[in-house]
Amino acid sequence: MKILHLVGQREDFGGILSVIRSLHQVGPAERYQHSVWVHGDYAETRKPALDYRHGRFIISDSPSHLSIFLTSTLAFFGLRRLAKREAFDVIHAHTRGGLVVALLVAWLMRRPVLFTNHTFANRTGFYRWVAKRKRVTTVLLNPAMARHYDMTISEPRS
Numbered sequence: 001m002k003i004l005h006l007v008g009q010r011e012d013f014g015g016i017l018s019v020i021r022s023l024h025q026v027g028p029a030e031r032y033q034h035s036v037w038v039h040g041d042y043a044e045t046r047k048p049a050l051d052y053r054h055g056r057f058i059i060s061d062s063p064s065h066l067s068i069f070l071t072s073t074l075a076f077f078g079l080r081r082l083a084k085r086e087a088f089d090v091i092h093a094h095t096r097g098g099l100v101v102a103l104l105v106a107w108l109m110r111r112p113v114l115f116t117n118h119t120f121a122n123r124t125g126f127y128r129w130v131a132k133r134k135r136v137t138t139v140l141l142n143p144a145m146a147r148h149y150d151m152t153i154s155e156p157r158s
Contacts, residue, residue, distance in 0.1 A: 006079075059097040099130065
């Protein structure tokens, strides 16, 4: 199974990349290939090395919602080109920038996507709205996060 993690980082720090490194180490390599989509300026500083795909426009976050939307829209076209060259079984967004790209993948490419929400954001209504979209599966990390977003945690869909 090939999984593309939409991260958008410019620097090698943070828990998301640490978790992906852990998944990379524990999952059988012959069954799971974790690729990470990062910004073109990204420089790896930690081990183990991951399998990267680089994008010109992808960003993880920004204080400007408009900036996230515009750069993520441009990033979508890069991801679409990548998806034509390389097949991925799962598109997994982890950041606000990655989420917008994932929504565009779900709507325009009609592909299912996964979004893991790693933060307690202020705009809870937006994330409830995202969780109800077709072809989008939202993962909340714990019951406190479900309460924050006023969402119920249901059994995984198969």
